Amino acid sequence: MTHEMRPKLLLIDGHSMAFRAFFALPVENFTTTTGVATNAVYGFVSMLISLIKEENPTHVCVAFDAPGPTFRTEQYPEYKGTREKTPEDFKHQIPLIAEVLHAMGITTLEKPVIEADDILATLASQGSEAGMDVLVCSGDRDTLQLVTQHVTVLYPRRGVSDLARMTPQAVREKYGVAPVNYPDIAALVGETSDNLPGVPGVGPKTAAKWITQFGDLDNLLAHADDIKGKVGESLRAHLQDVRRNRRLNRLLTDVELPAAVTDVTRKPWDRPELDRLFESLQFRTLRDRLNTIAVAGDDAPAQASGAAIGAQIVDNESISLAQWLGEEAAPFGLAIDGRGTPVNADAWSVAVGRADGEAVVVNLEESDPDQDASLRAWLADPAAPKVTHGIKWIDHALAARGMTLAGVTFDTELAEYLSRPDQRSYDLASIVETHLHVTIDSVDESGQGALDFDDGGANVGLASQSVAIARLAAQQGAQLADAHESALLADLELPVAEMLARMERAGVSVDIDLLRGLDEDFAATAAQCAQEAYDVIGHTVNLGSPKQLQEVLFGELDMPKTKKIKTGYTTDAAALAELFAKTQHPFLEHLLAYRDATKLRQTVQGLLKAVAADGKIHTTFQQTVAATGRLSSTEPNLQNIPVRTQAGRAIRRAFVAGSDFETLVTADYSQIEMRIMAHLSGDDALIEAFRSGEDLHNFVGSRVFGVSVDAVTPAMRSKIKAMSYGLAYGLSAFGLSKQLNIEVSEARSLMADYFERFGAVRDYLHRVVEEARQTGYTETILGRRRYLPDLNSDNRQRREMAERMALNAPIQGSAADIIKVAMLQVDRAINDLGIHSRVLLQIHDELVVEVAPGETEQVTKILREQMGSAASLSVPLDVSVGVGHSWFDAGH
DNA sequence: CCGTCGACGTA
């Protein structure tokens, strides 16, 4: 089935985009020799050219706000009342833009009393009805209410060239509600820039929650009395404001216009006029760019960039899904529209695509029972090979529909991460472009698909994604095999992803009351510290503002200057401690204590905010972020819960076993990085240190200082400890002297003594950098690579940075490999025994397990055995295990 | 409004 070319209508809010352009481009760079500011014209026209080139619309219209009052200001005189008056340099640019548009054969519209957005809304609705694909380009979020399957809003993110494609999914993801309900949210939250106050205390989160709960604003307002708490009161006190906001943010779709939507086709250019205009505006490059786009009337419009991935959507009502899925042995690409979060996940439609271009899209909301059953069976079949892009995400979305995912043999996101671990993002569209040199139809910036329904109701964008994923896998698979990283994907990262999905969904139970108590305690401490600090200096100051602190410390109090940073002098904890040593000024003590308390409070508040409806915290583990192969944890980050100080560690009391469970067990590797160092370097002395069973730092200290193990003093031990760990990070003598507060010469001789005794460590560190410089990458014990092109940089700073990364990557990365293996082994052992305990968290060298009743002994045994055997190194892997009611109690 | 910076929590 092919798709007929639908007419494409591009609608632009002239004022709003020109205004954005005005602020995005520095006026100094865009002034003609005669002193006329042209930055807004330049930015606007530049954006327009890109849009026309990329989207190739058949119809274009630019709407402007007419001068004078609008019907909104008539209803509410304060509307947009807080806006500063239009900058002088801007005003004259609007007519210039209009002139360029006319010369380009583009229709412009404005109408007294009506705003540009209302014109756009009217045309968008007409266009939709006429079967057009509509793009609305505006910096006014009110236009989001127009978004449908056929209407996409292009919303400027930065400047005017970076536009977010706001499809129904994108709106849902960003605001948590369907586009039609966006104005409901906006009415509740209010709009500062329009001078429309909302309900105090209600932000986008609360608003979205309410709208989801009550369906729409009217129903919410009808049940305003049911809303409990302070926000409920606040809502009832501002009902009128909300109603007014909603009245004002509704865009008109029935404005009488001089042109119908079918009239706004692209007309021929007036070449002489365009040349004259660009000449007088002194836009040389822009004129050249203009000539690269298709002129209206020319046939065969230029492709955006190469070809697009075409998918032939197989009409799933005319075939047997089961049969179609059985026809092909090669892996299918699997793409999903939905939400892949640990909680509130959902899946709306599923696309399954083949590398040859055929695809089936199943709408989960309305698929028939047979089809649903076939799809379920296929998804759950471990023998039916599938390729995903972001398997954990997909797993969550499907799980929300009670669907099991098995048989995923490849994941294009994880594959790309292994091939290029330093990338900032791995969105499907850009990977497809780099590997296949084609674009995907209708993929939004999240890479997770945009609706673009054709007449049959199937989803072209999603289908294209599934096809692209299938094609991508073949190419990446070869690349991965060349790098000997195929097993790393299949046997490590893929199963880890699946396990992480279960860990995230399980969540960790928290004692909310305990957290609330801590919050209050920390708040009280912070308030007291702040007051004491104010008393010392005789006035208040924002202790959280480094800028204001600098004024107090180095201005008022005239303290010695600390280390220089971009914005002046640092006020970090180390510097403040040093200042206190010098000045004994009590302000510093109070400030440091305040910092401690507020930091802890922030942590607690972050946790409280993250507690889901089930009373648990569900973090998200990021598997493709850390370049070394580690995981990271977000929303909230459960890998940086305090442990070092007593007050901080108390927060861990709030993490407890869930209701069907008995206790928590935590197991961690001791000194895993140093053990890896011993293994990789093959240093006999260091290996002996670990085999001897002596305390590592005492052992090393005894060799470095030439005394017996018993004679190593705590001071000696801490120096050794700092140095040992520093070495794995590429520490210099300078850095060591800084940290230990000793002379550089002393640090240097300490390092010399160290390497005298542990020479193979020095040789190894040297070797690893040199090899990486030759090959271009470092490798972990499982063959995970990190590419470091900067090792050959001419820039010393960059080169030395890369050298430290090269030192660290094999060590940190191997530790990451080992704990990932351990996770899988622990998971499997738990499964094999058929017991019900489960791993909840991974904190780089530690696993936290929730233990089902009566399983404590089995679990501790599994942890010791499986973590201990996750790798065979030339030194033992030492695991320490703790059991307790909370994470605090289990700690050791 | 959003990105960046400084600060600081973890391994």
Next chain:
DNA sequence: CGTACGTCGACGGG
């Protein structure tokens, strides 16, 4: 002038 992260508040340009 020690690696790898994430999050917060303040700030400043947009």
